[in-house]
Every structure is written in C-alpha cells, then in structure tokens.
Amino acid sequence: MTVLEVTGLNKSFGGIKATDDLTLTLEPGELHAVIGPNGAGKTTLISQLCGLQFPDTGAIRFLGRDITRMTPHRRARMGMARSFQITSLIMDMSVEDNVALAVQARAGTSFRFIRPARRIASLREPARAMLDRVGLLDKADHPTVALSHGEHRRMEIAIALATQARLMLLDEPMAGLGGEDAAEMVALLRSIKGDRTILLIEHDMDAVFALADRISVLVYGHIIATGAPDEIRANAAVQQAYLGED
Amino acid sequence: MARKILTVAVLAALAVLPPVFYLTGNAFYLDLATRLVILGIAAVSLNLILGFGGMISFGHAAFVGLGAYAVGIPAYHWLYYTAGDWAVSGLAQIPIAVAVTALFALLTGLICLRTRGVYFIMITMAFAQMVYYLIVSIEEYGGDDGLVIDTRSQLPFLDLDDPLQLYGLAYVSLLVAMGLVAMIVKSRFGMVIQGAKGNDERMRTLGFNTYAYRLTAYVISGAMCGYAGALLGNFTTFISPEMMDWTRSGELMFMVILGGAGTVLGPVLGATVFIVLEEVLSSITIHWHLPFGLMLIAVVLFVRGGLMGLFAVLFGGRK
Amino acid sequence: MDLTLFTIQLLNGLQLGLLLFLVASGLTLVFGILDFVNLAHASLYMLGAFICASFTLWLGNFVWGVLLALPVTALVGLVVERVVARPLYARDHLDQVLATFGLILVIDTAAQLIWGPAGIAVPLPDWLEGQVQIGAVTLPSFRLLIIGAGLMAAAGLFWLVNYTRLGMLIRAGASNRTMVSALGIDIQSLFALVFALGATLAGLAGMLIAPITEASIGMGNSVIITAFVVIIVGGIGSMKGAFIAALMIGLIDTLGRSFLDDIFKLVMSTEAAETSAPAISAMLIYIIMAAVLAFKPSGLFPPKVR
Structure with a gap:
C-alpha cells in the first residue's frame, strides 16, 4: 500500500502560493527526498503533512486514510513522526x-x-x-x-x-552540520533506510544523492520533476531551476 | 540531598513551632501560621500549572474565593448535614468546594487553554474578575460587604473551632497537597505537561493531545485551590469578594515565583516569606506596600529561580 | 423603553467605550511593539487623574490642568520605561507581569503619600457644568466633551500610526523588529516614545474621568481588567481591534446594566428578572469575551504573524 499520497495540494499566504498543485507519493520503505531552492515551500509542505497547517485545497492520504484535516497528534498516533528543521x-x-x-x-x-x-x-x-x-x-x-x-x-x-513511526518526516536533518557531524548523520540515515519510509527534506545535495531512492524537486511550491537520483541529475528543467538560483 | 534536608527542616518547623507558640500563650503566631499554610496549599496547587505546566494563571484567587463561598453559602442557609449523631456539614461543604471549583476550572479552562502566552494570562485574570463581580452583585450573600460564617464546617473527630485542630488539618492538607503534586509531576502525566511547557509543538507532533493534558492539570490545580479556599473560609469565618480580587491572584503568583517555580517546596517557602514579610512590614508602616512592591520588582529582576534557586547556588544540588 | 433614557445610556456607553479605548490603545501599542505586558498601565491612568487634579486646583482651570498634566504624565511614562520596563523587555511575560504588579503597589502607595488616602474632586469650569439640549434629550455638556476628546484622540492616533514616519516605524517594529534595527533606527528611543505615548493616552483617560468620579487611589485597578478584555476581544496588538472592541464593550456594559432587567422581564417573571439581571450584567462583558474567544482564540482582529 502507498504510505503517503498527496494530491493537488494548494496553500496560499496573502496571495502568495506557497504550495501549488503539489502531488507526491511515497512507497513503503522508500527514502524519498524533496529538494528545492530557498523559498520553494519545503517547510510549508512539511507543516501540512504533519498537520500544523491545513491546505486550502487538495488531499493528503496516509496509509490509505484521508488525513487532510486531521490534528497533528492524531496523525502522530497513526504513525507519522517528524523531526524539526530548527x-x-x-x-x-x-x-x-x-x-x-x-x-x-x-x-x-x-x-x-x-x-x-x-x-x-x-x-x-x-x-x-x-x-x-x-x-x-x-x-x-x-x-x-x-x-x-x-x-x-x-x-x-x-x-x-x-x-x-511508519513514516518519518525529516526536515533538514543535516542543517548546520559540518564535516564529521555531517558524515555521521549520513551514516545514521543510511542505517535506518529500508526499515522505515522516510520523507527527507534537505539542502545538502551530496547527502540527498547519496541516500535517496527517489528525489522530487520543488520550485515555487510545485514539483517540477520526480525520479531516481540519476534521472534528476540529468533533468534539464532541474538544472535550470538550480542554475537559475546560483 | 541538601534540598531534602531543607524540605524536612521547613516542614518540621511548621509542624512544631506554631503549636508550641500557641500552647505558650502566643495564639497570634498560630493564626499567622494557619494562614500561611492555607495559602501555601493554594500556592502549591498554582505551581502545578504555573511552574511545571507553564500556564501562567493570573486568576487563581477566584478558586480560593469560590471554595470559601462553597462553605459560606450553605452555612448562611443553615444547611447542616448529619450522619447519625454527628453533625457533618463539612463532609458536604468541602466536596462542594472541590466540585464547584473543578467545574469552574473546566468551563473556563476549555476557553483559556485555547489561547497561549499573554492571552492566557489576561483571560484567566478576566474570568477571575467575572466571579468577583458576580459575587459583588449578589446582595443576598452580602455583595461587597462579604458574609460572616457563623458555623465552621463540622467534621467527624475534628473540631475546627479549636485553632490547634484547624491548624492540624491545614498542615496535613499541605503535606498531602505537596505529596500529590510531587507524585503527579513525576508520573507519565506530569512528564507530558512538563514536555508541553518546554515545547508544545513537539509534544503534539509526538501524538499527545496537549490541550487535554493541560486542561486536566488546570482542573486539578483549580480543585486543590478550591479546597484551600474552603479551609480559608473556615479559618477566617468571614468571606468577601475581596478574597478574589486580582491582586490576590498576583500575590499567589508572587509566592510561587519568590519560592521557586517548578519545585515542590518552593511555593511553601514563598508563602512563608510572603506572610512573614507582610506581617513585619505592615507592623512598621501602614504604607508597607511601597517597600513590598519594590522588593517584588527586585526579586523579579535579580533573583532567578526564586529562593530555591538561591538555595541551590549556596548549597549545591540540582536546581 | 424610554427613548430619552436609551439615548443617554447610549452616549454613556460611547463615552465609556472611548475612555476604554484610550487605555486599551496604549496597552495594545506597548504589547504589540515592545512585546511587553504592562499591568501598571492603569497606574498611569490614575496618575494622570491626580496630576491633572493638582494642576486644576492650583491654576483654577480644568483645561489648563489637562494641558499641563499631559506632558507631565508623558514624562512619568518615560521614567517608568527607563527604570522598570526597559530591563524587562528581554524577560518572559511572567516576569513582566510580576514586576509591573509590584510597580502598581509602589505607585499606588506613592500616590497615597503624595495626595493622601482620600480622593480629590476636580472642579469643572461653569461652561462645562451645564447641559446641552439636543432634540428632546438633555445631555451634560462635559460628557459630550469627553466623547469629543476621545474621538479626537482616536483619530489622532489612527493618523499617527497610519500616515506618519513614526507610525511607519511603529508598524514596522510591530511586524519586524530586526528590520527596524537594521534600518539604523535607534530602537530604544522608539520604544521609549511608544511607551510614553501609551502612558499619555492612559493619563488622558484618567484626566477626563476625574471630574466625574474624582481622582482616587486604586481607580485604575478595575479599568485595567476591562482594558484587558478589550484588547483580548480586539486582538492583542491591533489598533483597529482595540477601537471596535472598546466601543463594543463600553456599549454592552452600559446598556446591559441599564436595560438587561427590562429585556429579561419579557421572558421571565419580574422577580426572577430583578434577581438575575444584576448578576448577569456584571458578567456580561466576560461572557462576550468567552464567546468571542471560543470562535476566535486570537481575538476579532488578530495582528499578522510576526
């Protein structure tokens, strides 16, 4: 069964679209990374997934159940865990x-x-x-x-x-880690991988490409590409989004 | 370790000194100690939510007042309850006090706890003021002028008209209250409210319905305060809306902070120092609020962690 | 229902609402911008009344009394800000609440030492003592003056916050404190100015009420709670919310106390109405507050998230 199924998610703040028709699925045991430039809406996405914010439209299904408007503690009891970026x-x-x-x-x-x-x-x-x-x-x-x-x-x-938890939402676990700490964290995540379904939101590209089974690229609240690390690396749209930022 | 010695010393002093004073003809000190111990119970129960739960209630005097009126109003209507040969009005009044305050805590808590931070402070204050104005507006029970309790609660085996027995009951109640709070904060429930104080969002994403836990703690605290109020009514035999004025709530908070929030003994120390200071300063000058207020400001600005924090600095031991 | 009485009570409610706004606007301004809970705000309301009373008795003229008392109250506000408030900005709300609670005790006792324990009546000039005839309704001219002054102060405040450079800074400070500092604006002076402004507004409310109630010790202690109810209902930090909620609370409180028994008599016996109406009207504004919060926990006009 699909662990997480997000369809047509939209969320605006005062006219600015933080999440734009976002669709995403997570298969059991998969480590799925979401990457994207600053301000792409990664934190807003994770807040909606764990229930601290509700989407304007769209649906989130977790383990086959609609949880779009469920409170955070009930999602957590269903088996969703979240780590915080800060x-x-x-x-x-x-x-x-x-x-x-x-x-x-x-x-x-x-x-x-x-x-x-x-x-x-x-x-x-x-x-x-x-x-x-x-x-x-x-x-x-x-x-x-x-x-x-x-x-x-x-x-x-x-x-x-x-x-x-059946699903772990990891919000930038590598944030602020350098050198040895970062390597330790990658090793730690690798040791968990496979045991749990993980949605990894991360800035550190080396870590993402080393760990992820699939990667989704988020730009302005919309997912422009999803695929295996190699496919993402070769994707022209992705390159442009990232080159455009740098 | 140092902390345990302090706790035992304070509680032993409270057990021995006031009765000794009383028996040697200094009834005044027993009176003072009775008030101290009763307010100590109220402070201990406020500390459960303020110190351990991070809920800054500025309305706890309302619970004390409601508890006192739960004794006063039945007495006013000459409702006496008997069981066989015993007159046992207290067995009705005290549970009523606890039940009424628990219910009031539940109803107001449902609304107050939907809010955070400064909203919570102000709303608890406002609800307490609501009760204050309610009592003022009921002329039947004396309104502004208050109500004299002609007959204290009657209990089996205890005569509350005897100051020593009343003190005994208050003292044992304080021990029970401290024991209850110590037990609760160490329990799984206590871990949750302390966790929610530290980081509510984290606790919710772990799967705890922190609202329900907070509400429960709030009700427990309110009911304990109501019990303290029932004792206070029996002690003073005069009750008035002034008991629930918001400045009274402020004083309770000050006791907790002065003694050390989030410690079991702290509120008792705070109540002790508060009552003694009040007594000493007011015997020196009628304008004792001036030095008292200055001291309050100084304590907030310079004494972090209250007296318990100070004690930890001086004698070591974990805060 | 008597239309004349109703009109008078309506104006009384408006007057109470405007006075509440003067107190509440300062509270909400100081909280919204300085993140500072000031219980002693109402002490400045009381001090305003006493200072104005002293000047009025000295100069024999209420208007001069007010005009001189305003800057003096502002000065007192500056001193309070510097001595007590500033060290507390970085502290949590609990510390702020307790310290300003202590400040109330200090100011109340100090006022008692200066002005004595009895209240001071503030005499009005003859032209304000009279009545004004509007249609069938006769109104005391001073109450109209209060309403006028309250409206003017409210308008001035809105202009200040929405259309001036200071107002822009105030609004920027409310939404983004680091940005204001980054702009190189001396945030300490800005804070002091805001605090003094709040103090002056509260003082003005005290000055305006003093001829009616006289200046007395502890006169602020019930006002502060009502002002809290106002800013909770309006949304803490929102000026518009404070204005609307103040008028709402002022009207509901005044009209509730006068007419609730009549309304109750429509649905219950006279006796039941006469016993329950005072109790309910005493609680009315708190019930309204609870009802508002049950649906909107951050008040009617919650300020934008910082």
Missing part, C-alpha cells in the same frame, strides 16, 4: 527524558498519575536503545541544553525512531 527539543529535560516521551507517546494513554515515569522500564529501555543507536547513550542523563548542535540533530532522529 532543533526543537525540550531543552530543560534530560536527553533520555526527551526520547522516553516519544516512547511514551506510543505506549497507550498518558493519563497515568501515580507511578513515576522514570522508573517504568518499558519506557526507559527502548529510549536507551534508541540513544545507543544514534551514539548518544553516554549522554543520556545530560540536560538536553548542554549537548552540541550535531548531537541535537541525532537526538531528533532517535526521537523519530522511538515513536515507531
């Missing part, structure tokens, strides 16, 4: 608490008032496993605010993994 962690909590909350989100209702959450092994152990997977286990007890930018980005991935 690091968006709960800074005054510990690293492990952040990830454990993601586990907790999947573990039934949280209207539970009595048992201390930090003593519930079924929340803490998966959280620690995810931290291990992204190489942050030794920092589990640190306050989140004390970690570096690269570590924050990896926490984002750990959180998305911890939700056991």
Whole structure:
C-alpha cells in the first residue's frame, strides 16, 4: 500500500502560493527526498503533512486514510513522526527524558498519575536503545541544553525512531552540520533506510544523492520533476531551476 | 540531598513551632501560621500549572474565593448535614468546594487553554474578575460587604473551632497537597505537561493531545485551590469578594515565583516569606506596600529561580 | 423603553467605550511593539487623574490642568520605561507581569503619600457644568466633551500610526523588529516614545474621568481588567481591534446594566428578572469575551504573524 499520497495540494499566504498543485507519493520503505531552492515551500509542505497547517485545497492520504484535516497528534498516533528543521527539543529535560516521551507517546494513554515515569522500564529501555543507536547513550542523563548542535540533530532522529513511526518526516536533518557531524548523520540515515519510509527534506545535495531512492524537486511550491537520483541529475528543467538560483 | 534536608527542616518547623507558640500563650503566631499554610496549599496547587505546566494563571484567587463561598453559602442557609449523631456539614461543604471549583476550572479552562502566552494570562485574570463581580452583585450573600460564617464546617473527630485542630488539618492538607503534586509531576502525566511547557509543538507532533493534558492539570490545580479556599473560609469565618480580587491572584503568583517555580517546596517557602514579610512590614508602616512592591520588582529582576534557586547556588544540588 | 433614557445610556456607553479605548490603545501599542505586558498601565491612568487634579486646583482651570498634566504624565511614562520596563523587555511575560504588579503597589502607595488616602474632586469650569439640549434629550455638556476628546484622540492616533514616519516605524517594529534595527533606527528611543505615548493616552483617560468620579487611589485597578478584555476581544496588538472592541464593550456594559432587567422581564417573571439581571450584567462583558474567544482564540482582529 502507498504510505503517503498527496494530491493537488494548494496553500496560499496573502496571495502568495506557497504550495501549488503539489502531488507526491511515497512507497513503503522508500527514502524519498524533496529538494528545492530557498523559498520553494519545503517547510510549508512539511507543516501540512504533519498537520500544523491545513491546505486550502487538495488531499493528503496516509496509509490509505484521508488525513487532510486531521490534528497533528492524531496523525502522530497513526504513525507519522517528524523531526524539526530548527532543533526543537525540550531543552530543560534530560536527553533520555526527551526520547522516553516519544516512547511514551506510543505506549497507550498518558493519563497515568501515580507511578513515576522514570522508573517504568518499558519506557526507559527502548529510549536507551534508541540513544545507543544514534551514539548518544553516554549522554543520556545530560540536560538536553548542554549537548552540541550535531548531537541535537541525532537526538531528533532517535526521537523519530522511538515513536515507531511508519513514516518519518525529516526536515533538514543535516542543517548546520559540518564535516564529521555531517558524515555521521549520513551514516545514521543510511542505517535506518529500508526499515522505515522516510520523507527527507534537505539542502545538502551530496547527502540527498547519496541516500535517496527517489528525489522530487520543488520550485515555487510545485514539483517540477520526480525520479531516481540519476534521472534528476540529468533533468534539464532541474538544472535550470538550480542554475537559475546560483 | 541538601534540598531534602531543607524540605524536612521547613516542614518540621511548621509542624512544631506554631503549636508550641500557641500552647505558650502566643495564639497570634498560630493564626499567622494557619494562614500561611492555607495559602501555601493554594500556592502549591498554582505551581502545578504555573511552574511545571507553564500556564501562567493570573486568576487563581477566584478558586480560593469560590471554595470559601462553597462553605459560606450553605452555612448562611443553615444547611447542616448529619450522619447519625454527628453533625457533618463539612463532609458536604468541602466536596462542594472541590466540585464547584473543578467545574469552574473546566468551563473556563476549555476557553483559556485555547489561547497561549499573554492571552492566557489576561483571560484567566478576566474570568477571575467575572466571579468577583458576580459575587459583588449578589446582595443576598452580602455583595461587597462579604458574609460572616457563623458555623465552621463540622467534621467527624475534628473540631475546627479549636485553632490547634484547624491548624492540624491545614498542615496535613499541605503535606498531602505537596505529596500529590510531587507524585503527579513525576508520573507519565506530569512528564507530558512538563514536555508541553518546554515545547508544545513537539509534544503534539509526538501524538499527545496537549490541550487535554493541560486542561486536566488546570482542573486539578483549580480543585486543590478550591479546597484551600474552603479551609480559608473556615479559618477566617468571614468571606468577601475581596478574597478574589486580582491582586490576590498576583500575590499567589508572587509566592510561587519568590519560592521557586517548578519545585515542590518552593511555593511553601514563598508563602512563608510572603506572610512573614507582610506581617513585619505592615507592623512598621501602614504604607508597607511601597517597600513590598519594590522588593517584588527586585526579586523579579535579580533573583532567578526564586529562593530555591538561591538555595541551590549556596548549597549545591540540582536546581 | 424610554427613548430619552436609551439615548443617554447610549452616549454613556460611547463615552465609556472611548475612555476604554484610550487605555486599551496604549496597552495594545506597548504589547504589540515592545512585546511587553504592562499591568501598571492603569497606574498611569490614575496618575494622570491626580496630576491633572493638582494642576486644576492650583491654576483654577480644568483645561489648563489637562494641558499641563499631559506632558507631565508623558514624562512619568518615560521614567517608568527607563527604570522598570526597559530591563524587562528581554524577560518572559511572567516576569513582566510580576514586576509591573509590584510597580502598581509602589505607585499606588506613592500616590497615597503624595495626595493622601482620600480622593480629590476636580472642579469643572461653569461652561462645562451645564447641559446641552439636543432634540428632546438633555445631555451634560462635559460628557459630550469627553466623547469629543476621545474621538479626537482616536483619530489622532489612527493618523499617527497610519500616515506618519513614526507610525511607519511603529508598524514596522510591530511586524519586524530586526528590520527596524537594521534600518539604523535607534530602537530604544522608539520604544521609549511608544511607551510614553501609551502612558499619555492612559493619563488622558484618567484626566477626563476625574471630574466625574474624582481622582482616587486604586481607580485604575478595575479599568485595567476591562482594558484587558478589550484588547483580548480586539486582538492583542491591533489598533483597529482595540477601537471596535472598546466601543463594543463600553456599549454592552452600559446598556446591559441599564436595560438587561427590562429585556429579561419579557421572558421571565419580574422577580426572577430583578434577581438575575444584576448578576448577569456584571458578567456580561466576560461572557462576550468567552464567546468571542471560543470562535476566535486570537481575538476579532488578530495582528499578522510576526
């Protein structure tokens, strides 16, 4: 079954079209990258996908169900996880608490008032496993605010993994990463690839072409081409869009 | 560790000193301590949403006032409840106080919590003022002039007319309130409201309906404050709309911030310092609001994290 | 319903609405541009009344009293901005609320020390004490003056915000703070100016009401909440919203208090109407606020996202 199916999506802000008749599908297990110049409407797209904004017209189907007007928390419960472009962690909590909350989100209702959450092994152990997977286990007890930018980005991935999501929306996971951190992130994403369906929104072209199964190119809110990395590289319209910017 | 010692020391002092003063003929200090402990309960419950949940309610005095009127109005109508030989009006009044304030919290919370930030501050303030004007407009219950409670709540095994027993009830209630808040904030529910305080958008995209969690916390906090109000009505035996004036809400907030928001002991420390200061300053000058206001400004500007924060700086231990 | 009474109450509502606008416009301006919640805004309303009362008694003339009190109130606003508000701009709203709450206590007590605990009545000149006959309705001329002055102040404010360079900066500051700084405009002076403007408007409202209610300690404490209701309903930061909501709240409150029992009598017994009407009319504006927020959580005219 198609994981995500976006058809004819439109969204305007005061006359400016941020999303323009956008159509996109994600097949199970695929890593699908969306690239595009600055201001192409990538963030608006992801906001609509996760439900923080609603489109003016068009439809979003997730796992076969219409979710166009569904609230973010209900989409998340259906199995959609999102990482944020600007690091968006709960800074005054510990690293492990952040990830454990993601586990907790999947573990039934949280209207539970009595048992201390930090003593519930079924929340803490998966959280620690995810931290291990992204190489942050030794920092589990640190306050989140004390970690570096690269570590924050990896926490984002750990959180998305911890939700056991069917679909991960990764909003520029490479943003602001240089050298070693960037290489580590690519390796991390490669290790996840195949396990989960991933929509990757990314600026870093090297990373995108190294990781993606398919790439969609977004220009002024409209997808001008979709295809395998090689096809995209050879596409004239894409070259023009990018050359035009540079 | 240092923090635990402080908590035990403060609570032990509150357990021992006021009764000793009372028994040695200084009834005044017991009165002061009773007020302190009752306002402490209100501050502890405000802190649940303000300190841990990041919901800056500027209307919590309304819950205190409603709780007090829930004791005063049945007493005014001479409604006494008996069970066998016991007169047990308190067993009706106190649950009524809790239920009424919980309901008020639910109804106003449904609207307040749709908003964020400064809107929330102002709307909670406005709703509290609404209750204030409502009570003022009901002449039957004294309007502006307030209402004298002729008979305190009657409870089995307890005589609230005895100041020592009233203090005992208030003190134990404070312990329970602190225990409840400590339990809630450590629970899964507590993690969610603290997460929503830190980053609401993140929590929603994780799948938490933060509105529902916030609303629940708001109702719990309101009901606890209502309970404190029922105690306050029994203590003062005089209730008036002035109890829910917005400046009272401001004072509750100040207690929380002064003591240290987001800590279990902080609000109690804050209430203690507040009451003592109020007493000392007002005995020196009738214009005590002047130094008091200046101090409030200074605390906000210079003391981050309140007294608990200061304590952490001095004696170590995690904030 | 008596048409004369209705007209009078309508004008009273308009008068209340305009006074509310003068207070609320300053609040919404300061919040919209400085992102600063000023509980002590109403203390400036009170100070305006007292300063004007002093000048009026000294000079024996209310008009001179107002004209002198306006710049003095602006000056007080500047001092408050410099001493208390400025260190708080970078803080969160909780800190701002608490510190300005402390400021209210300080200003109230200071006013008590200066002017004494009793209120000060402000005498009006003879030509303002009279009545004006319009058709079948007789109106006190001073109330008409309040309405006129309120409308003029509102018009002046709209002109200032929409058609002047200062207004452009104010609007730019509201929507894009970094841009204003990037333009090389001294943002601190701009903030101070905006704050003083808000203070002056609140002070003017206090001056205009003083001859009716007299200047008294704590007179601002109920006004500030109503002003909050106004800017919440109007949309915090929106001048147009503040104007419309202020008139709406002023009219609803005044007319509700006068006529709600009559309206209730149409659908219930006289006795029930007379008991419930005062309670409901006391809550009316809050009920309206709740109703507005239930549908529009950011008020009727939410300012554009920053």
